[in-house]
Amino acid sequence: MTIDEIRDNFALLDDWDDRYRYVIELGRMLAPLPEADHTSENKVSGCASQVWLLRSVTHDADGTPRLNYLGDSDAHIVRGLIAILLALVSGRTPQDILAIDPIAVFDEFGFKEHLTPQRSNGLRSMVERIRNDAREALAAT
Numbered sequence: 001m002t003i004d005e006i007r008d009n010f011a012l013l014d015d016w017d018d019r020y021r022y023v024i025e026l027g028r029m030l031a032p033l034p035e036a037d038h039t040s041e042n043k044v045s046g047c048a049s050q051v052w053l054l055r056s057v058t059h060d061a062d063g064t065p066r067l068n069y070l071g072d073s074d075a076h077i078v079r080g081l082i083a084i085l086l087a088l089v090s091g092r093t094p095q096d097i098l099a100i101d102p103i104a105v106f107d108e109f110g111f112k113e114h115l116t117p118q119r120s121n122g123l124r125s126m127v128e129r130i131r132n133d134a135r136e137a138l139a140a141t
Contacts, residue, residue, distance in 0.1 A: 027079025033072035046125030049075035094134035
């Protein structure tokens with residue numbers, strides 16, 4: 001699912017109970033992260049729930065790196081947030097990732113007012129982890 005499809009579907013839902021159910025459903029559709037990848041190296045610190053992000057890098061024919069992610073959490077809502085975040089960044093170049101403001105997209109969806117402070121901090125931690133990955137990939141090229 002693309003971020004534009006998620007944005008369109010979200011706009012159709014007026015009630016936050018329905019939006020939360022949609023976020024949970026997005027989490028259920030998230031590609032599974034193999035249990036072997038639930039490691040401390042992949043764990044995102046700063047999240048109240050357990051969150052893992054697994055990064056892989058592919059290269060276009062011209063050598064341009066693209067960062068790809070799998071993610072998982074032990075919390076249903078957080079899995080949905082991961083699904084939205086990965087729809088936004090996965091498969092993009094490091095430059096594209098650094099040009100995106102994921103928090104602004106989540107705010108656009110209304111999450112600023114509807115996430116607990118702990119979940120908001122966890123989301124920021126996930127975003128910062130991905131941005132650091134993008135910076136490292138840029139430095140390696």
